[in-house]
Amino acid sequence: MTTLELSGLVTKLESLGLGPIPQFSESHVLNKPLDVGRSYLAEILRNLTECDPNLAYKSIQVPNDIFTADLTVPLPKLSRGVYSQSFGDGLRRRFPSSPLFALPIQDGVHLRFMFNPRALPQLLLPYILDRGASYGKDRSIGLQDAETLHIGPKKLVVEFSSPNIASEFHTKHLRSTIYGAYIANQYECMGWEVIKFNYLGDWGKHLGLLGAGWEKFSSEEKFEADPVTHMLEVYNQINELFQPEKHASRAIRDAKRTGKEHGEDTAAIETQGLFAQRNAFFKKMEDGDEKALALWKRFRDASIEYYVRHYPSMNITFDEYSGESQVNSKTMDEVEELLKAKGISEESEGAWIVDLEKHGGKSGNVIIRDRDGSRAYSLRELAAILDRFRKYSFDKMIYVVANDHDLHFSRIKKILELLDMSELAQKLEHVNFNRSPHTSDHDQKLSDIIKEAKVSMHQSLQQNTDKAAILGDSDESAAKIGISALLAQVLSNRRSADHPLEMAKATSFERGSGPEFQYWYARLSSILATGSTDPAALSSEDFQSIEEETYTELLRILVQYPDITSAAFKTMEPSTLMHYLSSITDQLSVCFEAGESEEKPELSPAEYVLFEATRQVLENGMRLVGIRPVTRDN
Known part of the structure; x- marks a missing residue:
């Protein structure tokens, strides 16, 4: 008989001289061996102090330093208003002989408890080896209803890694990949059904810039030999030429934002040169131009094939390679119409925006549609959330993205609330990490x-x-x-x-x-x-x-x-x-x-x-x- 079942665990404890396991609602003795100790200790404390059983159980904690004790009890939590020193002395003197515990040690306002070194191996080693690979897992956490197993587990969608096509694999993508895979593993170990998403940056004006550069710098021979490397080469070449125009446009926008006079207008810059070529190629993509989409598809297919080949080397796989390009166009239309119908979005200088300050949110405008008519990233994000929820009916969706996206996700959740989708907004979680300025050396x-x-x-x-x-x-x-x-x-x-x-x-x-x-x-x-x-x-x-x-x-x-x-x-x-x-x-x-x-x-x-x-x-x-x-x- 193993300790995997309660009867087997009870038999093992009886062989150590212990009685039936005291019952507490928060105790999970078949998953956590410490809960076995907590249960017996809580029963002893209840008998010594005549306190509420649940109070006794909840007063037992794991110490910050496990080398000082296995379990610890802050005396004020066990009994409010008592003088800790005399209260602890009394508990120590009256603490009964136990096969499971040595006599407690008082340390200020804490009583510290150690397992009996004779009992611990006899209980713990069979407990671990009976469970094997499942030791440390608690699949009951992921159940929709712990009492009704047939309903099945909760469902998590986790989006991580998410590199941009035709761009280096920045360290922020590396950290997102590693943290995201861990989060997926952790939820699976706790019984959740997990769907792993790689939401590629596979649509947008950076690909319009690549398309413009392709006409100038591409080599079919180099692309066939190493497509991802050649895409990077072409993008870096055209992007270097584009930077002066980009900086000039940004300077005008910054000057206007700070109220400084500036003789030029951004339109004068953005309607000519590489700005115009970039926007024109992306507009062709948005309008469904066959030639532009065929080239874009080559970029996307080559990138996905590359990542599918290399992620497994990191012990990582994905259930779905998605991206901005895969968002349902009808869903984007639906979101856009809802925003207008509810008076949430408004026209501003030719673009459609949501001014969150007018709706009780943090200041700042969220662009829904650019003034050149293209759909903005935030619109695609909102539509993607609806698409995923309708497809997977998830209980939670986690984005594993650097902390430079904190404001973006808070704004997305605010817009969902304005759309009367508060319940959906509450299912979204942004697990962030520091985007360190020291990590640019590993952009490759x-x-x-x-x-x-x-x-x-x-x-x-x-x-x-x-x-x-x-x-x-x-x-x-x-x-x-x-x-x-x-x-x-x-x-x-x-x-x-x-x-x-x-x-x-x-x-x-x-x-x-x-x-x-x-x-x-x-x-x-x-x-x-x-x-x-x-x-x-x-x-x-x-x-x-x-x-x-x-x-x-x-x-x-x-x-x-x-x-x-x-x-x-x-x-x-x-x-x-x-x-x-x-x-x-x-x-x-x-x-x-x-x-x-x-x-x-x-x-x-x-x-x-x-x-x-x-x-x-x-x-x-x-x-x-x-x-x-x-x-x-x-």
């Missing part, structure tokens, strides 16, 4: 970034021969570990952090790096390759070999994992998980330094089970953040 093609990670990782493996002996140093190994290095460096920082992408640092084996995680996973796999032990076959005497402090500290980290994934899910901060994985590898290092010095030490049965459980938790965490574990054999 996606394939260039992947190649740079591989080359840098190969050099790191050559410099760390002891690590290479465990991981292998082939091109394939370097490529896979290099990707884990890239992912880990981005994910280890809080989304709001301003940090550069440093490939040499990312591919090192320093603490918290992707290569370090890979090394420890591969080392554990090597050590465990020749044996196996069933934790159910171990006696209490067998477990004595892992009661020493270094092993207990490792167990105390492993028990936290489901709570860590839950916390990361609430905040969408992958750095929480990355720091947790670092605590595992830190403690592994302590365990091996304290034990045998050989790469493959002789393990007791209990040690084997402990390291097997550790490998499982490490793998679960790595896969959750998008890192595929590598060993010398795979």
